[in-house]
Amino acid sequence: STRRKSVLIVGSMMADNSMGRAIIDLALDASAANSYATAKKKHWSALTKLGIMPLSQDPFKWIFCLQGRIDLVLASNGGRREDVTATYCKVLRENGHLILSGNCGGRIVIPAKKT
Numbered sequence: 001s002t003r004r005k006s007v008l009i010v011g012s013m014m015a016d017n018s019m020g021r022a023i024i025d026l027a028l029d030a031s032a033a034n035s036y037a038t039a040k041k042k043h044w045s046a047l048t049k050l051g052i053m054p055l056s057q058d059p060f061k062w063i064f065c066l067q068g069r070i071d072l073v074l075a076s077n078g079g080r081r082e083d084v085t086a087t088y089c090k091v092l093r094e095n096g097h098l099i100l101s102g103n104c105g106g107r108i109v110i111p112a113k114k115t
Contacts, residue, residue, distance in 0.1 A: 006033060039055070069091065069093065
């Protein structure tokens, strides 16, 4: 359940990505406490109207503000346009989850779990 959780949606508003919009709707319906989504600036107004905090597609512009604060990262583009790298994992809480969907033909780098 995402109720009272923080969610980051990567690649939410691409023209060919209806999955991103569906994930946004699910996060809103599930009463996520904080919902963030990466998108081009031209989509920020639409995201804000939906109650989603828009973020730059460049994670280095926001990574330090969200580091260790996100419960769930959803990459609906599977790495096609925005590479899902270890950088995105830095925002996850200790028991957070990363879910990839779609075409995973892009570069995906997941860090090794610390022992």
